[in-house]
Amino acid sequence: DIQMTQSPSSMSVSLGDTVTITCRASQDVGIYVNWFQQKPGKSPRRIISRATKLPDGVPSRFSGSRSGSDYSLTIRSLESEDVADYHCLQYDEYPLTFGSGTKLEIK
């Protein structure tokens, strides 16, 4: 199975910060990585598709990038509504696998 090693597991951040979360794939998954945001008590919401694509309705302060087997989610000018858990997913190969998640908290 493909492992998605996500870091950090948690971050204490300030409003207005730029935040970067990374997932490293244990083997090549190409562009087949999504990022999801999950607020407390809510279902996940897709915020990045195909490693770098921003779906309609997602604020432009979110962006995704890829460098080799490293996939990153960057949030610029962090807003209070961005406080949530973030998860990466690889869907290149079965079984689909998620990263372990990153919890953003406000300092």
Place this chain on the structure above:
Amino acid sequence: EVQLVESGGGLVQPGRPLKLSCAASGFTFNSTWLNWIRQAPGKGLEWIALINPDGSSMYYADTVKGRFVVSKDNAKNTGYLQMNNLRSEDTAMYYCARNYIPYVMDVWGQGTSVTVSS
């Protein structure tokens, strides 16, 4: 409005079965793949099953293979997850999410909670 609504969760004893439903509306259900994903309390997301649009191909995580069966009834716009021989480690929130090719997990339901306990 594009929507998925899960139901059927609850408290169930170990070894007993439970069947979850995922009702779809606002889109062409017979053109979509349907995932089931679960999240144990305080834990991350775990993909567990996927079915193709016409229900002819299914894929499972090893943790549920042989115990869970995914299906869909396109006439009823509903997907199902039949869970057999439930274990305490199956306790989780269960979500369905669609794949509307080329988009993966672009719409999620609100989840239904399953607790396996005697």
